Amino acid sequence: MSATAELRNLGGRGSTAKRQNKAAFWFLLPWFLGLFAITLGPMAASLALSFTDYNLLQPAEFNGLENFTRMLGDERLHQSLGVTFTYVLVSVPVQLGLALGLAILLDRGVRGLAFYRSMFYLPSLLGASVAIAVLWRMVFGADGLFNDGLALFGIEGRGWISEPETALGTLITLNVWTFGSPMVIFLAGLRQIPRMYYEAASVDGASRWRQFASVTLPLLTPIIFFNLVLQIIHAFQSFTQAFIVSGGTGGPADSTLFYTLYLYQRGFGNFDMGYASALAWLLLLIVGAFTAINFWASKYWVFYND
Amino acid sequence: MQRRLIFKGLGASAVALPGLAACGTGGGGDVELSDEPVTIRMTWWGADTRAELTDQAIAAFQKEHPNITVKGEFKDWAGYWDALATTTAANDSPDVIQMDELYLASYGDRGTLLDLADTSDFLDTSGFEAATLETGQIDGAQYAIPIGAGMLASVVNADLFAQYGVELPDDTTWTWDDYAAIANELTEKSGGAINGSGLTGGTDAGSIRYWARLHGNELYGENGDVTLDPAVLASLWEYNLGLAESGGIESAAQSVESQSAGIEGGSLATGKIAMGFGYNTQITPLLAASGADLRLLQLPGNAEAAANFIKPSMYWAVSSQSEHPAEAATLIDFLVNHEAAADILGTERGIPANPAMREHVAADLDEGGRLAVDYIESAAAGPAVVVTPPGGSGFDPMIQRYTQEVMFGERTPQEAAEAFIDELKSEIDAAA
Amino acid sequence: MTDTFAKTAPEATQPGPNPAPTRRSRSGFQPVRSIMKHALLILCVLVMLYPVLWMVVSSLRPNDVIFRDPSLLLNDLETGNYAEGWNAFADPFSVYLVNSSIVVLGAIVGNLVSCSMAAYAFARLEFTAKRWWFAIMLLTIMLPIHVIIVPQYVLFAQLGWVNTFLPLIVPKLLATDAFFVFLMVQFIRGVPIELDEAARIDGAGHPRIFAQIILPLMVPALATTAIFTFIWTWNDFFSQLIYLTDPDIYTVPLALRAFVDAQSGTNWGAALAMSVVSLVPIFLVFLFGQRFLLRGIATTGGK
Structure with missing residues (x-):
């Protein structure tokens, strides 16, 4: 694990290791219980099922590596990987950039902060509602608001949500639209920065920009890092919005076939849970690798206080 | 009430998540009504109206059978199948199950549904026509009882025809060529304000089956293998590509949008097209959403060829995991055979498949219901179609994907038809 | 933009x-x-x-206008959708709101207690194989629910928990939402270690440092966790769909989806009206809860 180097630095210091072991055990007891009683069993079962042919309704049959070799020639899987990577690589940076920018803007003495924060956050509350499908069609459909806006500039619109070239773009927009979630975490992180650092900086006569670059940004890096890890994992697992907007199909023409949506179609739509389990474990490897790289890279740019 | 689960753990050759028949009833002999009070679970998909009517029917049933308590569970369509698969896999499925044609064989073939011959003492099927019952049979076993009957129809908006001065077609003679001409004429006379028609097929199994039959072909053969001719499927897409070119049907993007908007938001209900396709029973929500004068016409070519067919809109089935099959069958008997239930349920689940009930409810139908009944009674119908085989449950999203690829010009019809049939075959082979 | x-x-x-x-x-x-x-x-x-x-x-328009009018102007008010939606199912919509609230409340309490404890251990204590435990914790959130649900259902069914709120709440009490552990770890590490050490010199043990130093200083993180748990649980569909079978204990997302039926028609007016209704509690919680986001070290003072 490349994450290990970073993780080694996680802890406190001093005092005897033994005593900390004991204390840690008690602090972690609920989590240990959850891990061993609830989480690991079903995970192990899904791993075992990934080596079987399992249609949910009849006992699973061992089929070795067949599910994994099948992935090589599965064109829809490759399509879904392409869709998902595009989604992750575009929507995560844009969403986080917007969230960070607005958090900093809002944190700096804007009047009506509470109002703006709530308004920007409102869309995140709607994230998984069935109404999203309708709303998004009203915005990005052929007769939608977006085309009306374009018409003001004399640009001819199109059916953004229903054409294969642009449908994924509307879902990326949908994700960016919910930037309120990471923004709230950034705002909380900004509030967590001890005031004494700013006081020290202003005694030194640092400009606002310098204060931002030498105090705010470094001390916010743990939260930026957290948001990055979280949003990447979330984006890889993105399901609900594509499911609702495309009616579960990943259409038009598989252009919004997210990885988990494909996995779900295989598992439940086609009674192909063995293959779906194998797909899930491939996803775990991919997301795990991304996260590990993230942790490895974090030691070069994330600044911790401890 | 707590069901016992059999958890086999990790077997030598298989991860045996709770398998089958843990509490099967093992033949007709021991299916008996209990003397004790019994609670059974009944599940269906559908919206608020259905939940309300079904709850009333359950109440009426419980009044007649004070010994039996029925717990109704309603879910949305997609969630319904996820929950049913999960609970069935865990050997905890509801007793009475609302079933769809696409999934019937997937469940029936895998032993999770009871052969209703075993419960014939409690569930009387003698009032049904043999052809109707057949639609719920797989290899001779009656896994489900059809609830309602539906039939594919051309839905035309007479208001738009009148507005643009186009004469309503005669559905006893019209052909697909006539259809194309009318569609083009509508688009033209409206000056492009509307399109004559929506896609004429390729979004569900029904439209493919009809087109295949018109060409002397069938989607599935008697034993459930795929017999669809790629050339026939390709010709359906070519027909639509031609109409898209001339403007007779709406653009590929518009039809995707219309489809994902559902009945109420679709092009037909919002008056963007004057002709479309739907099941006769969908006329009720269409009328409500459009506020227009909609009519049901026979599909082009059908009056002569009688290629259309009656499709059970849904079925009732009993889980083979049920501990109370006799009570479950008694409930179904009440729902499909008793006038008291028919009075409550009306045509909400489709025109009743039981002819006696159909006649009974015919007396007081609303406008949509009357149109739907008139249509199914007047339209020519051929023999019943073969039940969708296991592995075919994902048919609709699959055909939609290929249709979109063709209509957006990503594939040629011929190439797409071959690929589609290959994929469908491999799904069905894998499930066999 | x-x-x-x-x-x-x-x-x-x-x-x-x-x-x-x-x-x-x-x-x-x-x-x-x-x-x-x-x-x-x-x-x-x-x-x-x-x-x-x-x-x-x-939600204030008649059904046959909804899809034909993208504007925001209301001609006449159709409040009937709200009454219709509220009473659409056997139980009034308030039942679903209450059920959702129970699940949400349990989940919030569970996450706050269990995740903050685990986070303290990961952020401030040194113990055997810590980095591996942390990696395992992150791995557990990387599998999609769809392949976990069947074995998990078997497990909860054996415990007799199906058709109760327990499968939705108990896992939260056991810190299975690892995201929040990670979030809190990041926040705790932002708390100057000197504060811990000062307390330790005063003779405080880990429970006291946790309760008296760390917890008060991570109120923004706790508020974030609470707000997120609220929203995610309030909107969570799949696990509630699978574990709640009796309509009397259905939650808001289940009821909302049940409005939509592509085959026989959807009462969109009622569905949108109830979507608005279900948005109100989360919005209020956020409006109220956001002031806790402000209580960082910056305001409670890092003396």
């Missing part, structure tokens, strides 16, 4: 044609810049909120 940025900026800086109100902003910036900022923000808000506003407006 880039268009709006490009368009507003030059206009606002020209003093002539766009006379700026003279009221001085309290933050001490030049008024022009401040107004520019607010104009920009309000424009963003309007664009972003259009879909939400459309939903609210449409």
Whole structure:
């Protein structure tokens, strides 16, 4: 694990290791219980099922590596990987950039902060509602608001949500639209920065920009890092919005076939849970690798206080 | 009430998540009504109206059978199948199950549904026509009882025809060529304000089956293998590509949008097209959403060829995991055979498949219901179609994907038809 | 949105044609810049909120108008959708709101207690194989629910928990939402270690340091966790769908989806009305809860 180097630095210091072991055990007891009683069993079962042919309704049959070799020639899987990577690589940076920018803007003495924060956050509350499908069609459909806006500039619109070239773009927009979630975490992180650092900086006569670059940004890096890890994992697992907007199909023409949506179609739509389990474990490897790289890279740019 | 689960753990050759028949009833002999009070679970998909009517029917049933308590569970369509698969896999499925044609064989073939011959003492099927019952049979076993009957129809908006001065077609003679001409004429006379028609097929199994039959072909053969001719499927897409070119049907993007908007938001209900396709029973929500004068016409070519067919809109089935099959069958008997239930349920689940009930409810139908009944009674119908085989449950999203690829010009019809049939075959082979 | 940025900026800086109100902003910036900022923000808000506003407006329209009118103007008020939606199912909608609230409350309490404890251990204690445990914790959130659900259902069914709220709440009490553990770890590590050490010199053990030093200083993280748990649980569909079978204990997302039926028609007016209703509690919680986000070290003072 490349994450290990970073993780080694996680802890406190001093005092005897033994005593900390004991204390840690008690602090972690609920989590240990959850891990061993609830989480690991079903995970192990899904791993075992990934080596079987399992249609949910009849006992699973061992089929070795067949599910994994099948992935090589599965064109829809490759399509879904392409869709998902595009989604992750575009929507995560844009969403986080917007969230960070607005958090900093809002944190700096804007009047009506509470109002703006709530308004920007409102869309995140709607994230998984069935109404999203309708709303998004009203915005990005052929007769939608977006085309009306374009018409003001004399640009001819199109059916953004229903054409294969642009449908994924509307879902990326949908994700960016919910930037309120990471923004709230950034705002909380900004509030967590001890005031004494700013006081020290202003005694030194640092400009606002310098204060931002030498105090705010470094001390916010743990939260930026957290948001990055979280949003990447979330984006890889993105399901609900594509499911609702495309009616579960990943259409038009598989252009919004997210990885988990494909996995779900295989598992439940086609009674192909063995293959779906194998797909899930491939996803775990991919997301795990991304996260590990993230942790490895974090030691070069994330600044911790401890 | 707590069901016992059999958890086999990790077997030598298989991860045996709770398998089958843990509490099967093992033949007709021991299916008996209990003397004790019994609670059974009944599940269906559908919206608020259905939940309300079904709850009333359950109440009426419980009044007649004070010994039996029925717990109704309603879910949305997609969630319904996820929950049913999960609970069935865990050997905890509801007793009475609302079933769809696409999934019937997937469940029936895998032993999770009871052969209703075993419960014939409690569930009387003698009032049904043999052809109707057949639609719920797989290899001779009656896994489900059809609830309602539906039939594919051309839905035309007479208001738009009148507005643009186009004469309503005669559905006893019209052909697909006539259809194309009318569609083009509508688009033209409206000056492009509307399109004559929506896609004429390729979004569900029904439209493919009809087109295949018109060409002397069938989607599935008697034993459930795929017999669809790629050339026939390709010709359906070519027909639509031609109409898209001339403007007779709406653009590929518009039809995707219309489809994902559902009945109420679709092009037909919002008056963007004057002709479309739907099941006769969908006329009720269409009328409500459009506020227009909609009519049901026979599909082009059908009056002569009688290629259309009656499709059970849904079925009732009993889980083979049920501990109370006799009570479950008694409930179904009440729902499909008793006038008291028919009075409550009306045509909400489709025109009743039981002819006696159909006649009974015919007396007081609303406008949509009357149109739907008139249509199914007047339209020519051929023999019943073969039940969708296991592995075919994902048919609709699959055909939609290929249709979109063709209509957006990503594939040629011929190439797409071959690929589609290959994929469908491999799904069905894998499930066999 | 880039268009709006490009368009507003030059206009606002020209003093002539766009006379700026003279009221001085309290933050001490030049008024022009401040107004520019607010104009920009309000424009963003309007664009972003259009879909939400459309939903609210449409919930007040008759069914046969909803899909034909993308505007935000209401001609006449159709409040019937609310009454219809509220009473659409056997139970009034309030039952689903209450059920959702129970699940949400349990989940919040569970996450706050168990995740903060685990986070303290990971952030401040040194123990055997810590980095491996942390990696395992992150791995457990990387499998999609769809392949976990069947074995998990078997497990909970054996415990007799199906058709109760337990499968939705107990896992939260056991810190299975690893995201929040990670979030809190990041926050705790932002708390200066000198504070711990000062307390340790005063003879405080880990429970006391945790309860008296760390917890008060991580209120923003706890508030974030609570708000997120609320929203995710309130909107969570799949696990509630699978574990709740009796309509009397259905939650809001289950009821909302049950409005939609592609085959036999959807009462969209009622569905949108209830979507609005279900949005109210989360919005209120956020409005109320957000002031706790402000209580960082910055305000409680890092003395």
